[in-house]
Every structure is written in C-alpha cells, then in structure tokens.
Amino acid sequence: MLTRGRLVAVLGALTALLFAALLLSMVVGPSSVTLGEALRLLLGGEGEGAAADIVLRVRLPRALLAALVGACLAVAGVLFQALLRNPLADPFILGVSGGAALSGIAVLTLGSALGLGYAAVPPASSVGAILTVGLLLAVAGPRGRLSPTTLLLTGVVFNAFASAAIVFLASSAGLADGARIFLWLIGNLSDARVDVAGWVAVFLVGGLACAIPLARSLDLLALGEDPAAQLGVDVERAKRLLLVATSLMVGAAVSVSGLIGFVGLITPHLLRLRIGPDHRLLVPASALAGAAFLVLCDTAARSLLGGREIPVGAVTALAGGPFFLVLLRRHHRSVFPT
Numbered sequence: 001m002l003t004r005g006r007l008v009a010v011l012g013a014l015t016a017l018l019f020a021a022l023l024l025s026m027v028v029g030p031s032s033v034t035l036g037e038a039l040r041l042l043l044g045g046e047g048e049g050a051a052a053d054i055v056l057r058v059r060l061p062r063a064l065l066a067a068l069v070g071a072c073l074a075v076a077g078v079l080f081q082a083l084l085r086n087p088l089a090d091p092f093i094l095g096v097s098g099g100a101a102l103s104g105i106a107v108l109t110l111g112s113a114l115g116l117g118y119a120a121v122p123p124a125s126s127v128g129a130i131l132t133v134g135l136l137l138a139v140a141g142p143r144g145r146l147s148p149t150t151l152l153l154t155g156v157v158f159n160a161f162a163s164a165a166i167v168f169l170a171s172s173a174g175l176a177d178g179a180r181i182f183l184w185l186i187g188n189l190s191d192a193r194v195d196v197a198g199w200v201a202v203f204l205v206g207g208l209a210c211a212i213p214l215a216r217s218l219d220l221l222a223l224g225e226d227p228a229a230q231l232g233v234d235v236e237r238a239k240r241l242l243l244v245a246t247s248l249m250v251g252a253a254v255s256v257s258g259l260i261g262f263v264g265l266i267t268p269h270l271l272r273l274r275i276g277p278d279h280r281l282l283v284p285a286s287a288l289a290g291a292a293f294l295v296l297c298d299t300a301a302r303s304l305l306g307g308r309e310i311p312v313g314a315v316t317a318l319a320g321g322p323f324f325l326v327l328l329r330r331h332h333r334s335v336f337p338t
Contacts (some may be wrong), residue, residue, distance in 0.1 A: 002278045008249030010275055014197040014288035018067065021295040026055050028303050061194040065097055066292035066298040066312070067257060068141075068200040070263055072253040074290020075207055076246045077264025082218040083239055084151065087272075090265045091250045094155035096132050098162030100251040101259055102169075103128025105181055109169045122199045122255040132158065133243050185262035187313020189298050195254050203252040208287065210245035214238055215279035222277065260313045262320025263290055 026038035033051050036172040041055045057264065073091065080089040092095045104125040107116055111124075135158065170181040180191070211218075217238045220228040225235045253260075267290040268282065275281055294312070301312040 002276075002281055002311040010281060010285055011288065014285055014292070018288050018292040018295070021292040021299075022060075022067070023293050025066075025299040025315025026059050029054075029059065030300050030307050032304070042171050053146055061197070061337055062192065062298070063295050065192055065194050065197045065200070066189055066294045068197060068204055069253045069257045069260065070267075070290040070292070070294025071287040072200060072204050072207070072266040072290075073260065074250040074282060074286040074293070075204070075211065076250050076253075077290075078268040078279070078286045079207075079211055079218070079246045080264070081241050081268055082221060082243060082279065084224060085224075086152070087269055088265070089152070090261075091246070092159070092259065092264075093152065094136065094248050095158035095162060096124060096136075096155070096250050096252050097259055098130050098159045098166075099135075100125040100129040100247075100254040101185065102162045102165055103131075103251075105184070106168055108181065108184075109172070111181045115161075118193060119196075120257050122252060125255035126203070126251035128246050129247035129254075130176050130244065132249040137240065137243070183311060184258035187258045188311045189257050189318065190302070190309050190311075192256050200252045200256060200288055204287070207245045207249040208283065210241055211283045212280070214242060215283060218242075218279040219277065246289040258313065260294070260316055262316045262323070263294055266320050266323055270313050 011239050023035070023038060025040065026042065027033050027035055030053050031050070033054055037051045038055055041052060042060070076091045076096075077089075080091060080094060081087055083089075104121045107120050107124040108118075111117070111120055136154050140154045166181070166185065168180045170185075184191075217228070217233045218233050220233050221235065221238070223231075229235050268286050271282060271289055275285060294316070297315045298312045301310045301315045304310060307331055
C-alpha cells in the first residue's frame with residue numbers, strides 16, 4: 001500500500017540521485033572541474049574564469065536538457081506499457097517517435113525552401129507525433145476500441161515506413177546535412193539547441209499533469225479493459241488522452257535529441273520491480289529516474305573518448321540492448337511456458 005511517507009522517501013531518494021548525476025556531469029569531462037567548484041556554482045555561488053564558463057554555460061544547460069529528454073521518454077514508456085499491458089511496449093516500437101522524427105527531419109531538409117528555420121522543428125515533431133497517434137487510432141481502432149496487439153503491429157509497420165522516408169530525405173540532402181541527419185537519428189545531444197529546453201519542459205509538465213490524475217485508472221487498466229470499465233473507468237477516453245499526451249512528450253524529446261532508445265523501456269521496468277506497479281508513485285519516479293539515467297549516459301558519451309564524443313543513443317543502446325533481450329526472453333517464457 002502506498003503511504004505518504006513511502007512516496008516522499010522514494011521520490012526524495014530519486015531526486016538526490018538526479019542531483020548527484022547532475023553534479024557528476026559538471027565534474028567529469030575533458031576539462032577538469034573540481035567537485036567543490038561545481039557544487040558551489042550549482043548552489044548559486046559566484047564564479048569567474050574557465051570553471052564558471054564550463055559549468056554554467058556548457059555542461060549545465062546540456063545536462064538539464066538531457067534530464068528533460070530522459071524524463072519525457074521514461075514517462076512515455078510507463079504510459080505505453082500500462083495502456084498496452086505489455087512490458088515490451090515503447091514509444092519507438094509504436095512508431096510515435098518515428099513520426100516525430102520524420103516531421104522534424106522534413107523541416108530540417110525541406111524547410112529552408114519555405115523559410116522555416118530550426119525553431120520550426122519542435123512544433124513540427126509534435127504535430128508529426130500527434131498525426132501518428134491519429135493514424136494508429138484510425139487503423140488499430142476503427143470501431144472505437146483499441147486492440148493492443150493491432151496497435152503494436154500497426155506501429156511496427158509505420159516505423160518501417162518512417163525509417164524508409166527518413167533515409168530517403170537524408171540521402172537526398174547534401175553531404176553535410178545527410179551526415180547530421182544520420183547522427184541525429186542515432187540520438188545525439190552534442191548539437192542540441194538548449195534554447196528549446198522550455199518547449200520540452202512544457203510538454204513534460206503537461207504529460208505529468210495528464211498522467212498523475214489518471215494513475216488509478218492506469219492501475220485498473222492493468223487488470224484488463226473490461227474489468228476497468230466495470231470499475232468505472234472511461235477506458236477509451238483515458239487511453240486517447242494519455243496517448244495524445246505521451247505523443248507530445250515524445251515529439252518534444254525527439255525534436256531536440258533525435259531518436260534515443262531504451263530509456264522508456266529500461267527505467268519503468270526496473271522501477272516497477274523495485275517499487276511496485278502503483279502508478280501514483282511509478283509515474284513521477286520514472287520521470288526522475290529517466291532524467292538521471294540519461295544525464296549519466298550523456299556524461300559517459302562525452303567523456304569516454306576524451307575530446308571526442310559518442311552519440312548518446314549509442315550508449316543507451318549498449319546499456320539497453322542486453323537488458324531488452326533478457327526481458328524479451330522472460331516475457332516469452334511467461335507467455336509460452338515449457
């Protein structure tokens with residue numbers, strides 16, 4: 001049973017973990033910054049010289065952006081897994097991130113001819129994510145009811161289409177733009193525009209504002225749609241509202257970081273094993289843990305090779321690939337026991 005004390009304890013511990021991850025990201029890197037200097041600057045102390053520039057103008061904005069993206073992806077993973085009652089569900093599998101990426105890349109490659117700059121990418125990605133959700137609803141639930149299996153299969157097909165269209169756009173672009181697009185597809189925060197962090201924060205807050213009041217509905221949906229409906233849940237309304245809110249979070253995250261995988265799969269699953277399935281705690285806990293996880297991965301991505309960077313999507317894939325295989329094997333055994 002979830003008590004206020006347990007809620008405060010878990011969220012307090014995860015908040016401390018996030019702050020520790022942010023502090024580590026300030027210290028670790030090609031240019032050395034002492035722990036004392038970083039802590040003093042983060043707590044509002046005055047600073048001058050190279051250390052202040054590195055911490056406050058370079059590393060802190062990037063770390064905060066990584067935290068926002070990680071939180072969006074983790075919360076999206078929680079909601080998709082709950083709505084589909086499948087621990088393998090992920091924004092990328094459903095094709096929502098593919099739709100967001102396709103719209104964003106279309107603006108990057110074709111927008112200059114229409115007078116559109118980078119500022120048009122975040123809204124375009126969000127619109128692409130919403131349109132993808134609309135397509136999924138139209139194909140997978142034409143009679144007003146959504147089948148989880150059909151929704152997953154439709155997402156896989158749309159992901160294949162979006163990937164092909166993205167490769168076409170990248171191939172038709174110039175050499176420099178094509179290389180940038182392919183790097184963006186892997187998931188990269190080195191070229192991220194921190195001036196759009198507010199956009200990501202708005203959609204994260206909006207997504208949490210939709211998800212937390214519906215936490216009990218998510219718990220009941222885990223029992224199945226029919227039992228949830230019998231217990232008073234407006235199933236179709238809740239599913240559609242949460243799918244739209246989730247698509248907006250994914251669109252905002254993809255628009256600034258590209259396609260970063262496994263954050264929405266690993267974080268919710270591990271938390272569910274440790275703190276239980278109650279979404280009143282799981283949703284905010286996933287936001288904090290996902291933020292800390294991506295900050296740590298981005299710190300590793302820019303530090304492991306000295307002055308050269310690894311795309312952060314490659315780091316999350318290296319961490320999440322083996323985990324996904326283990327999870328897939330366990331899921332297969334539960335469905336098809338020997």
